[in-house]
Structures are given as structure tokens and as C-alpha cells.
Amino acid sequence: MATVQELRERLRRPLAAELAGGCQNRVVAGGVEKLLSSPLANPFPMVRERLAGYADWDESERAEALQDALKLLGDKEKPKATATRSARTAPPTAEPGERLPPDAPVAQLDTGPGGTRKLSSLGLHNLRDVLHAYPHRHEDRRALPDLANVEEGQKVTVEGVVVNKHRRTPKPNMLIIEITLETPSGGRVKASWFNQPWVERQLREGARLILTGRVKKFGNRVQLSVEHIEKMEVAQDSLSTGRIVGVYDSKDGISQEFLRKAAFKALQAVPLDDYLPAHWRKQRGVTDLADALWGIHFPRDEGHLSRANHRLRFDEYLFLELRMLLQGDDAVLQGKRFQASGDDISRFEAALPFRFTNAQRRVLLEITDDMRSDRQMARLVQGDVGSGKTAVAACALYLAVRDGYQGALMAPTEILARQHYKNLVGYLGQLDVRVGLLIGAMTPRQKLEMQTRIAEGDVDVVVGTQALIQENVQWGNLGLAVVDEEHRFGVQQRRKLLQSRPDVLVMSATPIPRSLALTAYGDLELSIIDELPPGRTPIETKLIQDNYRTQAYGFVMKQIREGRQAYVVTSLIEENENLELLAATQLADDLKVILPEARIDLLHGKMSAAEKDHVMERFRRQEFDILVSTTVIEVGVDVPNATVMVIENAERFGLSQLHQLRGRVGRGSAQSYCVLIAGEHSQKTRKRLKIIEGSTDGFVIAEADLKLRGPGELRGTRQSGIPDLRLADLANDTEIIEQARELAKHILANDPKLEHPRLQYLRSELQNRSQSVAFREVI
Structure with a gap:
């Protein structure tokens, strides 16, 4: 039978090999935790405890834990981790103070063990990627709240030291971990996690933590339901506390401290040469690039953050407008010159x-x-229906x-x-x-x-x-x-x-906000017809709950008896034409039972263009009374005799799409109606749908839709080629967009291919921001 000393050595050797091999968790089949579950580790419970959860950690955490475990096993000499095969071929990291170009790979930035892999997993492959991976929000940690004054339900961030920890399993499959955190002012806060065993390794007594969560108050006792946890390393205190702190998009195993450290090192390493000359910055009232990048990652105060945000939003729009204007030769074509006399x-x-x-x-x-003009006209005319x-x-x-x-x-x-x-x-x-x-x-x-x-x-x-x-x-x-x-x-x-x-x-005829039009149609000048001819009768719109559906179709039948026609539109949450067709077919069958007098036909996305045209032509010739349709009703088609639009499950549509569907009626002289049937009755849904019930102005509705849903979901914008804008706020940025567009046009009017030496940085930045290889070849 092996002695404890022999077991110690048999356990020490694979753990030392794991550390020397780069902490890849491949030392034995099944990994380190499989090794520790064997009888080999029975005499060493402290080693087991220190390495519990090893598979979930990153390389730096694994290395630290292995060194602790080896010390517990009596290893006097600290083993050195050797480079893995991939590390041996990676570029050498920069020396402290060494300057690196923006396109240098992240491997040249000293971000510690596994740092390159972490950054790459977030899509950050070179230093400019790191510089432009802006925080998605900022927290003011200059003066953290006095816990005595926080309110129930308030979201707060606190920092402190773990003074005790408890784990409970009140019922099977339920784990509750609770700690007491002592803040620098001496106050104490309870913090809890439900069924999150992976956070336990960060909750050792004495650990310094930053916690964000919702407050629950029990008399004088404050409890925090934790949403976000950071481990505060002493060397990184200045980046995570006592300042306005950025919070980055991340994933499990990649800490905020790590991302702040990477951004800080990148800002120190890269010469932040500005691609906008000083006189352009002065004319547009924007700060320089270095001030903006430092200000978005590590702002000194609110003013610094504000001007950084303004400059970087301006840049996003400028490069978008330049890209739109440069795509295709039509940006610089000579056009026809017309007399166009009065x-x-x-x-x-x-x-x-x-x-x-x-x-x-x-x-x-x-x-x-x-x-x-001699120059080719390229103009967008927007206008509501009619x-x-x-x-x-x-x-x-x-x-x-x-x-x-x-x-x-x-x-x-x-x-x-x-x-x-x-x-x-x-x-x-x-x-x-x-x-x-x-x-x-x-x-x-x-x-x-x-x-x-x-x-x-x-x-x-x-x-x-x-x-x-x-x-x-x-x-x-x-x-x-x-x-x-x-x-x-x-x-x-x-x-x-x-x-x-x-x-x-x-x-x-699709009203979209001016800000969105300027970006979606960046290569076109914009004109808006924002006035309807006099004498048009507004469409009456009514929002009802689905339990009043029978009354709605009774009104439809009344209109049919007066010689009118109606549309009924259905939608599903799932983007599935087969399910949509099934729902539309079922609705048409139901209406034939509810309204036996009415002649009913169906239009859906599975039809060919010719079949759709045939159905619409028959509807226009009044060969049937009700057209049940999915959302494929053609924009702009006139059926003057159709006076009612019923939209089932209206809450599943955006406001702009509802307005477009409503525009299918009201094409004749008779009063027209739109009935929105809501299957969901929440206050939020009613408030949103009330916007369209109360307005017939497509541009007002489109602005409201933009603010509620964001640009990515608005109809047509994904097809426009707009990239994801990281900081831009299309609902409020019209003035910045117009300034950026004006500068883009000025630049290209004087240098259509960005060939002047002073524009080399601008040209390079534009190419870097343009994902399409074909577009890069344009310039």
C-alpha cells in the first residue's frame, strides 16, 4: 500500500506537468477534476477544494490555483509554465512603453495567460478592434451609495471585502450562496446567488469584490440580489473603482477587469493619430481622437465622456456616409443637364x-x-400614402x-x-x-x-x-x-x-425618420412630401381587445352590405411561411362560418407573383368581398372600394408596418376604417398601439417606432446595408448625421478617391471599417 508521501508525489507530478503545459486541462483523460476525484487525492482535501471548478476557469486562474495546490503538496520550487505550440508561434509581446500600429495582433499586447484567446473569442483580433470595442454602459463609482439611503428595488454597485460565506440547499436542485460584504465605510450588505455554483470560487473570505444588483430591504438590513460580480485585483483598483467605469460586452470566463486592462494597454500602446484634420474638427465642434478614445474607455468626468461619445458617434456616421457615397461609380457621374423651365x-x-x-x-x-445641374441627380422622395x-x-x-x-x-x-x-x-x-x-x-x-x-x-x-x-x-x-x-x-x-x-x-411610400433615411439612403439626397392634399378623409382607427372580435366582424359585414370590401391581415410570431399560410387558411375558414354571406378569398406568400396579381386584380374588380392575407399585401396597390382593414394580433407588428397596412384602405372617396385586434392586453402593448390609433402621420409614427424598437428592426433597414452602429442613437442624432453627411460630401467633392496625402489616415480607417473586400477595392 502506497504511503502518503508516495501519493503526494504521484499527485504532484501531473499537476506540475499541467502547469508547465500551459494549463490546458489535458494532463489526464477527463482533466484535473477527474484526477482529483480518484483515491490518489483522498489524503489532500485542501488541494481538492482549491482546484474545485478548474474546468470552468481561464488559464490565469488555473495557473494561480495550481501554484497554490503545489505549495500545499510541499512543492518548494515554483514551476514555470512553458509555452504551448500556439504560443511559440505567436508574435512576441511588446516591451513596456513600446508603440504598436493599430493593426498589430492582440497577441502583441501583454494581457496575461490566455489573453489572446479571450480577446479573439469576442471578435477582437487586432489593437484597433480593442480600441473600438466601446463599453455598452458606464457606472459612476466615484462615490458609491450609502447603504442606509438606498431604496427598495434600486439598482446599486457596492464594493467591499467578503467577511463570511454560507451555502444552503433548502430543497433538492436548489443552491443558495450567501455572503456578507463589508464596505469601506464599515457598512455590511448581504448578497445572494441562486443556482449559480460557478460564482462560488470568487467568494472566498477576504476576497475584494464589486457587486451590482437590486436592493431588497428587511428593516435596517440590506440584501442585494446580484446581477454582476467583479473580483477586484489590487493592481487594477484604479481601473475599476473610484472613477466612471466602463462595462463591456463579455462572456463567461472573461472578466470586466481583464477587458479594462486590455483597453488600457491598447490605448497606451497605439499612437492615436487623428484621421480628421484640426480645422475640420474645429468646424464641426468635435474633440480629437485620442481624447475621445480615452474618454469612452476611461472618462475623467461626465464632460469627458460626453464629448468622447459625440466625437465617436460623429465618426460612425461620417464613415457610413463616405461608404454609401463611394459605393459604385454613380457617386461621381456626370448626369444630364435639363432646361426644366418654369x-x-x-x-x-x-x-x-x-x-x-x-x-x-x-x-x-x-x-x-x-x-x-451637370451632376447626376440621385434623390429620394419620401411621402406618405396619398x-x-x-x-x-x-x-x-x-x-x-x-x-x-x-x-x-x-x-x-x-x-x-x-x-x-x-x-x-x-x-x-x-x-x-x-x-x-x-x-x-x-x-x-x-x-x-x-x-x-x-x-x-x-x-x-x-x-x-x-x-x-x-x-x-x-x-x-x-x-x-x-x-x-x-x-x-x-x-x-x-x-x-x-x-x-x-x-x-x-x-x-414607407415613411422613415429623417435620421434613418440619411443613413439607409446615404448615396441619395432626401426630399420629403410631408403634407397631404386638402379634402382627404382621414382613416378612422380603432384598437380593440380580441374578446370583441365578433363585433369587429359584424362591422365588416355591415360595410359589405353597403357594397364595400375589406382586408383581413394575419401574422405569426414565427417567421415561417408554412405556419403563416396555415394561420391565414384557418382564419379564412373561420370567417366563412362567422360571415356566411361574404365572399372570401386568400392571398399568401407561397403564391407566385402572377398568382398574387391575379387575386389582387379579382379583388379590385369586386369579384369577392374579403381578402384574407398574410403580410404580403402589395404596397401601393389601389382598391378604391376597400374601406376596412382588420389586423389580427396587431401587437406582433411594428407601428410603421401597421401604418403601411392601414394605407391599403382610404384609396377612394368613402370613409375608411382600420380595426386593430390585440391578442395581448398589457399596458405596454396598449400604450404602443394607441400611438397608431391616435395618429395618421406616417413620419410621426415612424419616429415613435424608431424610439421604441431601434433601427435594426424597422422595415427595410437590414436590406439597406447599414452596419451595426455601436454608439449611434438614430432616434436623436439627426443633427450629427447631417453634419457628418455634409463633411463627407465636402471631402469627396474635393477628392473623390481620397488620394491626397493628408487623407491617408482617413482612407485607411475607412477601409478598416468596411467589411466588404469589394468595397475596399473601390478606394
Whole structure:
């Protein structure tokens, strides 16, 4: 039988080998904890306790624990960890005070054992990644709260020393760990964790901790339900206490102290050369880059943090605008130069059955200024449903035709193309403008005939779908291209239309806030028609709970008996077309039982474009009364006889999408209605849906949607190519965006390819911030 001394040596050897091998937990099959569960470790309970939880630790924690365990086993000489294979091939770490370029790998930053792996696991591969991994929030730890004055439910951060610890298992599968933390002022706070055994290793008596959590008060006793824990190392006190402290995005096993230390070392190592010249910074009122980066990671005070935040937000927008403006050659193309005379505008308006609104006149003035310029027009016209965008576009097309050019209007679907064709014939036909139609549903002979007329200049304005940008369409003299609902097209599709360098006018009936429009459509100038023609009857909107559904459909039936039609839209939380189709089919079947008199049909995402067009055309011809649909109802389709829009489970839609759906009715002269049926009855849901019940202004609704949901979820923005903005606040940053856009345009107007030597840092930073290799090749 082995002696204790022999067991000690048999345990010591693998633990020493584990430490020397870089603490990879591979010393024996099953790892260190498997080794410690064997009889070999029975005589050494303190070693077992010190290494409990080893598999969950990072390399630095493992190394420290192994050294402690080896001392407990009587190892007099502290073993040195040898480099692993990967460490031997890594770049050498920088000497203290050595300067490193921003693109230096994080392995050159001395962040301790396992530091490179930790940073890489967070997507931080070089020093500029570390510099721009900003804290997601900041805590003021300059004067931590007096525990006697905190209120029930308040979220606080406290620091102190663990003076005792208890662990309880009041029932199977429940672990409660409680500690008492003594603060520097002598106060004591109880802190607890439920079913979180992995935190226990940080809770040894004497450990110095920083805890954040919600306060519970029991008389004079304060208890903290902990949400966040930091172990306060003596060497890092200045980075984690007594200051405004950044809190970073992280993951298990990567501490806040480690990330602060990495940011601090990166700021010390990298020369923070500013890519914005001093005179531009002064004009825009922004601080220098070094001040901003130090201020976002380690602010001296609130003012320092504020100006850092402002500068770095400005930079995010500046590089976004530069990228948008530089993508594709169309950013610097010469366009057509039109006369766009006031007499021609007056002649067009005189032929209309109405007068332009002031908003339409303002936008038309912006368009004609562009048309008279040598530079190619690239302008977005936004306007709510019924604001008169098509009439403005028709006037621009008329001005192009008067100068001997052709015009094109491209719509995303054939049914919308036919609708635009009908409208343009009405606007332009009496002014001797020849309007043609080119869509996929035409016969080969009809297409060939129209293509021939286009090539020979025998037609002035052509309305169509993507067929307009097919290779076999040759334009005689294309001067102006109007693109409706641009977000439905890919960027490359739009650029194909630009090859003959026409002026470009983009129309969108999807109101989005100005700040979002300036970023989503950064390569386009922005015009907004924010006024509806007089005499339009507002759509009445009513929010009801789902237990009043029967009354809602009774109202729908009343409208049908009066000769009207209705939409009913359904949605699921899951983005699953099969489930959505099932829900829509079930709803249609239910309505046939509830409303046996009504003629009901179905529209869903599984249908082909031709099938959807056929259903919509039948609905427009009043061949049935109720159209049950998923969210694929085409934007902009006119069914003047439809006066009711019922939206089931309205809480599952964003406000902007609800407003778009509501816009499918109110296209005729009759009073129209929108009924929102909410399946969820919380105060928060009702408050949100009340916004759309109380407003018909799409821009007001879009602003509210942006503030409630953020830019990432708003319809169309993900397709726009907007990158994740780390600091930007699109709901409140319109002024900063406009300043950044103005500077971006100024820079490119004077140096379209950023070739001047003084812009080398700016160019380099832009390339680094642009993930697309194809875009990097543009500059």
C-alpha cells in the first residue's frame, strides 16, 4: 500500500506537468477534476477544494490555483509554465512603453495567460478592434451609495471585502450562496446567488469584490440580489473603482477587469493619430481622437465622456456616409443637364385636375435644381400614402421629355407597374407624351414591339418592372429613371439602370425618420412630401381587445352590405411561411362560418407573383368581398372600394408596418376604417398601439417606432446595408448625421478617391471599417 508521501508525489507530478503545459486541462483523460476525484487525492482535501471548478476557469486562474495546490503538496520550487505550440508561434509581446500600429495582433499586447484567446473569442483580433470595442454602459463609482439611503428595488454597485460565506440547499436542485460584504465605510450588505455554483470560487473570505444588483430591504438590513460580480485585483483598483467605469460586452470566463486592462494597454500602446484634420474638427465642434478614445474607455468626468461619445458617434456616421457615397461609380457621374423651365412646370400643373400642395412644390423645386445641374441627380422622395409622389415624378418625367430625353418608371411588381402606367397616361397623355408598358406578362411579340419602340425613341416614357433593366432593352436616349419602392430592389439592380447615366429619382411610400433615411439612403439626397392634399378623409382607427372580435366582424359585414370590401391581415410570431399560410387558411375558414354571406378569398406568400396579381386584380374588380392575407399585401396597390382593414394580433407588428397596412384602405372617396385586434392586453402593448390609433402621420409614427424598437428592426433597414452602429442613437442624432453627411460630401467633392496625402489616415480607417473586400477595392 502506497504511503502518503508516495501519493503526494504521484499527485504532484501531473499537476506540475499541467502547469508547465500551459494549463490546458489535458494532463489526464477527463482533466484535473477527474484526477482529483480518484483515491490518489483522498489524503489532500485542501488541494481538492482549491482546484474545485478548474474546468470552468481561464488559464490565469488555473495557473494561480495550481501554484497554490503545489505549495500545499510541499512543492518548494515554483514551476514555470512553458509555452504551448500556439504560443511559440505567436508574435512576441511588446516591451513596456513600446508603440504598436493599430493593426498589430492582440497577441502583441501583454494581457496575461490566455489573453489572446479571450480577446479573439469576442471578435477582437487586432489593437484597433480593442480600441473600438466601446463599453455598452458606464457606472459612476466615484462615490458609491450609502447603504442606509438606498431604496427598495434600486439598482446599486457596492464594493467591499467578503467577511463570511454560507451555502444552503433548502430543497433538492436548489443552491443558495450567501455572503456578507463589508464596505469601506464599515457598512455590511448581504448578497445572494441562486443556482449559480460557478460564482462560488470568487467568494472566498477576504476576497475584494464589486457587486451590482437590486436592493431588497428587511428593516435596517440590506440584501442585494446580484446581477454582476467583479473580483477586484489590487493592481487594477484604479481601473475599476473610484472613477466612471466602463462595462463591456463579455462572456463567461472573461472578466470586466481583464477587458479594462486590455483597453488600457491598447490605448497606451497605439499612437492615436487623428484621421480628421484640426480645422475640420474645429468646424464641426468635435474633440480629437485620442481624447475621445480615452474618454469612452476611461472618462475623467461626465464632460469627458460626453464629448468622447459625440466625437465617436460623429465618426460612425461620417464613415457610413463616405461608404454609401463611394459605393459604385454613380457617386461621381456626370448626369444630364435639363432646361426644366418654369413654363413647362406650369403647363404640366395646368393639365392636372388638382393643384400641387406647398410640399409638392418644395420637392419639385429641389428636383428641378438637380435636373438643371451637370451632376447626376440621385434623390429620394419620401411621402406618405396619398401625398402625391407620383404626380411629382410625372412632372419630372415630363420635363425630361420636353428636352428630348426618354423616361423610365420601374415598379417592383406587375400590378403596381400597371397602376403607374394608368396614372401616367392620365397625367401625360393629354400633353402629347407617349407612355408605354413593359412587363413580364406580355407576350414575346408585345415585348419585342415595345423594346423596338424604346430603342428607336418611338416612346417617351416607359413603365415596367425589372424587365426594364434586362440586357435586351436598349434605350434610345434615357434621361430620367424613376424607381418606386426602391427597398424592394437590390442595389445592383438599381445600378444597372444607371449605366446610361440618367438622373435618378427614387420614390418611397414607407415613411422613415429623417435620421434613418440619411443613413439607409446615404448615396441619395432626401426630399420629403410631408403634407397631404386638402379634402382627404382621414382613416378612422380603432384598437380593440380580441374578446370583441365578433363585433369587429359584424362591422365588416355591415360595410359589405353597403357594397364595400375589406382586408383581413394575419401574422405569426414565427417567421415561417408554412405556419403563416396555415394561420391565414384557418382564419379564412373561420370567417366563412362567422360571415356566411361574404365572399372570401386568400392571398399568401407561397403564391407566385402572377398568382398574387391575379387575386389582387379579382379583388379590385369586386369579384369577392374579403381578402384574407398574410403580410404580403402589395404596397401601393389601389382598391378604391376597400374601406376596412382588420389586423389580427396587431401587437406582433411594428407601428410603421401597421401604418403601411392601414394605407391599403382610404384609396377612394368613402370613409375608411382600420380595426386593430390585440391578442395581448398589457399596458405596454396598449400604450404602443394607441400611438397608431391616435395618429395618421406616417413620419410621426415612424419616429415613435424608431424610439421604441431601434433601427435594426424597422422595415427595410437590414436590406439597406447599414452596419451595426455601436454608439449611434438614430432616434436623436439627426443633427450629427447631417453634419457628418455634409463633411463627407465636402471631402469627396474635393477628392473623390481620397488620394491626397493628408487623407491617408482617413482612407485607411475607412477601409478598416468596411467589411466588404469589394468595397475596399473601390478606394
